[in-house]
Amino acid sequence: MTRGEYEAVAAVPDPEIPTVTIEDLGILRDVEVEGSRVVVTITPTYSGCPAMDTIRTDIRRALPGRDVEVRTVLSPAWTTDWITDAGREKLAKARIAPPWRSDQRLSAPPGTLMLSISVRCPNCGSPDTTELSRFGSTACKSLWRCRACGDPFDHFKAI
């Protein structure tokens, strides 16, 4: 891997949450340079994530003049545990409560929901929050409200 290619691709923003990059979210899995070709491997967050086509186009644009192949892999399946610490900080700054990590959740068998015990309000920090809807403005988020400051906010749901 060449550092320059990797950094160019890693800086591609997520089309739906542009404050984080595809590297922050763990969507970017690999960048390989094979002669004049660059092979970029990505994985979708959700099966139907409509951002994947845009991400593929943006990756090609990030490497102008290069012969770029974007490969999509499904396995191992994406998990919110792959969101980096930098990514979690950026999400919180954008007032999107980051997901719980699997080691912070109650253990659950595969295929069952891993529920957060409480989500801290990204506006005021209060743990006194309530889930309004498990499905939010994008597939990866749920909608919450803080009882302390009254603000609604997005929570990146654990998967």
Add this chain to the structure above:
Amino acid sequence: MSKADLHHGDDALIAAQRLAEWTSRAPELEEDVALANIALDLLGQARMFLSRAGDEDQLAYLRTDREFTNVQLVELPNGDFGHTILRLLFFSVYQQQLFASMRGDEIADKAAKEVAYHVDHARMWTLRLGDGTEESHGRMQRALDELWPFTHELFEGNDLRAGWLSVVEPILAEATLTRPEDGWAPTGGRSGVHTQHLSYLLAEMQVLHRAHPGARW
């Protein structure tokens, strides 16, 4: 071409198309967003399964009703909201059992994570409406009586029904709904025999592609 991939892809595609009909019509804004999100997950699953079975566009847009292999349950009209929720419960629990039985398959492992959210959503609404007002309870029981016969087809050629019943029956009981007796069991979807409703659904889903083959945004 893998027949199983085609079956799973067709089920997910037709279920997604029906759910998407709720967009802008759901009883509340949050529910509108939830049903659209679930439809999108199912559409993603359909694309993965159909791409593994062949050319996704050809399979989705250029087959006739007799060539589709989905179960009849997913093609039935939405009915009222309770009807839609109950079908989502039946189909999502089936998918959960199916994908658990396919563990190690890359599509099944990915889809299983999303389906857990679908099951939970359908379960919460089933409890709320079944054990709700006289009106909501009555509508849910009518939907249950209408849909139950169509659930048998989900288990043709597999042994998932016992696991499915072990999840569905306690939810129905908690929702104070009466599980119908097994009896009439319509069949034929897997071999291309469908209700008249599928043709209308396909007409709407395929018209753009058939009128403008290969068109791109």
